[in-house]
Amino acid sequence: MLLKVENLQAEIEEKQILKGLNLEVKPGEVHAIMGPNGAGKSTLASVLAGREDYEVTGGEVEFDGEDLLDLDPEERARKGLFLAFQYPVEIPGVSNKLFMQTAVNAMREERGLAALDMFDFDEYAKEKIELLDMRADLLERSVNVGFSGGEKKRNDIFQMALLEPKLCIMDETDSGLDIDALRQVANGVNALRSDERSFIVVTHYQRLLDYIKPDHVHVLYDGRIIKSGGFELALELEENGYDEIVQQYKNA
């Protein structure tokens, strides 16, 4: 098991949001998490990434054989956890390339690999750009400064490719994604899928899942996963919404 979340409970500003959440992710699996607004999806992503405004009040999380909750966010990232899409930081005056070279070398050090100098990093970045069939334009700009929504997504996928994480957590915000950005994200995920790399894709967009085809789909409601299934569950949700599943859960 790559990730094992057991009875996870968490609060923000003394309000309990996660109320005993269980989730297991094996290497190579793609899990989609869906659910109504306010259910706790972003909270789950944030708690796994170690964002400090969330307080874990119960439960356990094991990641690649280690106690994830013991690690600070940087350690989690170095050990192969990647959180995409939430609040990309703008860093004026620092080139995206230098920023990514630094991040890649921190990851390599953790894995016992030699650091890449500028020349080697250029080669490495080029391979990833080709893998993703992307343009290289974003590398020369300041980190996220003036990036459009679509460029931020593209850059996030590129970072993901460079860092070669074991687990990618992607939290789609509620804001609209145009079809090009949606495809960009889906193509990126599909290009980076492998037997060793897992994904947790939090999304409101059924259409994204049409392109990604997750192995497992979960419905998160009121801080718990109340239903799990295969891709057909996403289709059912598209058809009927959450009401029926929520009613079944409440009646049980």
Ligand code: ADP
């Ligand atoms: P989702 O991503 O499923 O829409 P969230 O995890 O963002 O849900 O939010 C879950 C609950 O936590 C919501 O009721 C939301 O209002 C509350 N919440 C989120 N962030 C904060 C915050 N910074 N302060 C207080 N409450 C918050």
Ligand code: MG
């Ligand atoms: Mg929300």
Ligand code: MG
């Ligand atoms: Mg959210």
